Amino acid sequence: MGIFTERDLLSKLLAVDRPLTIEVGDVCSSPLITAPLGINVAEAAIIMASKHIRRLPIIEKDRLVGIITARDLIEAYARGRVK
Template identity: 40%
Template sequence: MDSTFVNQVMSKNVLTVDKSTSIQEAAEKMHKSNVGCVVVTDDLKPVGIVTERDFVTKVAAEGRPLFTEISEVMSSPLITIDQEETIWEASEMMKQKTIHKLPVLEDEKIIGIITTTDIVRISSLGSDSQMRRVCDQILLRMKDK
């Protein structure tokens, strides 16, 4: 049975900002790039992530000034996945960690991101045989547990 891998589904449009970037500048870049999160870097190494939800819960709800550095509101350590993992593994990781966005790492560099929306899209856009294959993967994994 064929598997669907993260690198087949991930988006390569990943926005990154340095940890010293202000939350306002990060939000402006997210808006301009039309993305729902930003990966935070330190000397180009990914160290955290800030999502739209973080802007609600950690910025607006706490009344943080817009000049606050993004590193103060990022989720860290950054949870990542390898591009050769299956979407099943990505789904399991998201479920266990209660996250919706999973950066894809290769050689300590962000090369993409997979989201719950991507997983739903691949499940709903596929042909019946593709959907059956995804369901079979899930059922096989459930049997092993």
């Protein structure tokens, strides 16, 4: 399992002139880095920074229940929710 992001589109398709008809599974980022539903925002930020990712899928009982984005972290910090 993996995730297909704009970074994948730019670096794996457009930058190397590959056709957009290629299957997503052939160019998605893998393995998929995830976190459990109970993770706190600071822990999520540490994972995202250490793995150089901008999206962190949140999993509960092997099901996707949400995605934390870098923008979410910035907004939380700006609102004073993270210290």
